[in-house]
Amino acid sequence: MPFDSLGLAPALVQAAAESGYAAPTAIQAAAIPAILQGRDVRGSAQTGSGKTAAFSLPLLQRLAAEPAQAPRRVRALVLVPTRELAAQVGETMRSLAQHLPERLKIAIAFGGVSINPQMMSLRGGADIVVATPGRLLDLVDHNALKLGAVSMLVLDEADRLFDLGFAEELGRILALLPAQRQNLLFSATFPPAIQALADGTLRDPAVIDVQGEPGTEPAIVQRVIEVDANRRTQLLRHLLKENDWDRVLVFVATQHAAQTVAEKLYKNGVYAVPFHGDIAQGTRTGILAQFKESRWDVVIATDLAARGIDIAQLPVVINYDLPRSPTDYIHRIGRTGRAGESGLAISFVSAATEAHFRLIEKRQGLHLPRERIEGFEPTEAPVPMVDASGTGGIKGKRPSKKDKLRAAGALAAAQHDAGEKND
Missing domain, CATH: 3.40.50.300 (P-loop containing nucleotide triphosphate hydrolases)
Structure with missing residues (x-):
């Protein structure tokens, strides 16, 4: 199946070929048409399967088809959990967008570096922002960008973004976005607890799971x-x-x-x-x-x-x-x-x-x-x-939440101490 059979523009088909994609991967073949149709998507596939291109190609096509705005407003937001992934996704999107007749401005933002150059890059606006949650909120607090015009939201490594480490920041960001938007969630894994949270963000999503598909396992x-x-x-x-x-x-x-x-x-x-x-x-x-x-x-x-x-x-x-x-x-x-x-x-x-x-x-x-x-x-x-319940299997003696927290803290401390002695 060639890329052009998925409804992608020639400029994006060319960019995909130059990026090393001779033909769509399983996740790309399933996700690209659904995203082009404007549907929410929850996509799961093993690492290295081309998930970034699976959401980037149709996202770029949809934005490029819209009339240019001056100043630019952030129309697509891509959230990732790490600085390295932000840089990688942003550069991939820039590479895929290079042949589009309508130039799209893609800004990359993450912590650990000075915020000033990132604020300067957002002068005049941006069409797409790829960011870690904490730095995105910093930019919002500095009035460097506004999220009221976002029509497409991507959560890459979505399971990590929904866990406790990012839950508060993600909640604050979602509250700043328009209620009417397209939501795209991608990850290699969606544990049951995270899946329930993710599904609460989606509206009638196309659920795509290519895990274990014959011939696709690494x-x-x-x-x-x-x-x-x-x-x-x-x-x-x-x-x-x-x-x-x-x-x-x-x-x-x-x-x-x-x-x-x-x-x-x-x-x-x-x-x-x-x-x-x-x-x-x-x-x-x-x-x-x-x-x-x-x-x-x-x-x-x-x-x-x-x-x-x-x-x-x-x-x-x-x-x-x-x-x-x-x-x-x-x-x-x-x-x-x-x-x-x-x-x-x-x-x-x-x-x-x-x-x-x-x-x-x-x-x-x-x-x-x-x-x-x-x-x-x-x-x-x-x-x-040791019995996983921590009660020796005695019925009716389930540990309280405080007991579980104490046990988890003691275990973490013991593992840390053991690691320091053995390293």
């Missing part, structure tokens, strides 16, 4: 290696030495772990660099650019890098620390095996984290064999399974 080999927690760095060094990987993305749980593991690798001759939220935005942008050019062998990252970042032909992802949620596991391993390429995802599992990884397997419908590497066989005793 070719990611998943491996699980058992290792004692305090030997993970040594095992990581061993794997890097034994395998001919040109670039490796390693996920850890904390900023401290990112710094520590990267420093240990670097001292042992591995070109490794940390990547986390406390690093200045300009430095983070440079690290990603250099990593894409293979100037770094290893990037040690927090989950900041798990959402939407597109690194072509990344061969390996390693979960040094397991993700907190099964959903994050999918986003992490989805950094490899993108756009039809093959990839490898390795998870380190210790006696203390085996039960958590079994939960990830259960939620994702997986059952992966455990491996042991000679010289790194685990010696720690398995941790007994």
